[in-house]
Amino acid sequence: MSSSPSSSELRLLQAIWREGRLSAREIHDATEVQSGWSYSATRKTLDRMVEKGLLDIEPVHGIKTFTAAQPKVETLAGLIRDFGRNVLGADAPLPVSMFTGSSVIDADEIAELEDMLARLDEEDDA
Secondary structure (H helix, E strand, O other), X not given: OOOOOOHHHHHHHHHHHHHOOEEHXXXXXXXXXXXXXXXXXXXXXXXXXXXXXXXXXXXXOOEEEEEEOOOHHXXXXXXXXXXXXHHOOOOOOOOHHHHOOOOOOOHHHHHHHHHHHHHHHHHHXX
């Protein structure tokens, strides 16, 4: 991934992860209560996320829609890895069991996340 999403950008990504593809209006409507943003602020953030490589634009029937540029688990693995290393100073991957009960990631994705974090750790050791 070219860049890690900020907490504000993660809020928009979560809406996209739930639905797979959304227009700017749909993303704004799904996140407006949490963010308190105007539609123009949502659009500006979406444009910045495209520039950062976090989102792809796909026109559908003449409407610009947004999809995640990277799979959800890959994005989360990068964030978890960075947090573990840069914030906690952890040398080993964080236990993914802490994500049980999450509304963002299901049991299958937790298993995939655990595998991905282990692979990333092995690559770093190599």
